[in-house]
Amino acid sequence: MAAPLLDQPADSSGSRTAEGPEGFWHYYAQEEHLQSMSPGELNQLLFSLRGLEKVLLSVMSNKGLRPPQSRILKESEVESIKKTLEENRWNITASAKALGIARNTLHRKIKLYELHNS
Secondary structure, eight states: OOOOGGGSOOOTTSOOOOSSTTOHHHHHHOHHHHHHSOHHHHHHHHHHHHHHHHHHHHHHHHTTOOOOOOHHHHHHHHHHHHHHHHHTTTOHHHHHHHHTSOHHHHHHHHHHTTOOOO
């Protein structure tokens, strides 16, 4: 197998290309290709992707952008906050303590998720 794309030198334009016009993601996103990779190759790809993620998060931060939050994580966080608030009769101090977060963080999340005492 050819060296992983992130390990290949960039061309004169500074970009890296894989086989075919679709490039890197199409090349690696094919499940058949991933299934044929050795454990060492999979580990190397995962390491490269984690490095890319760090770079992307840094660039986003430098541009004042917040990284997207996982929909599942967001939904579970909202449900945990709602449940805790209801269990504590919307007592912010008690709820924040139960959640293990600061009161101001809980206030911010209530506003962010547009939660209301019903």
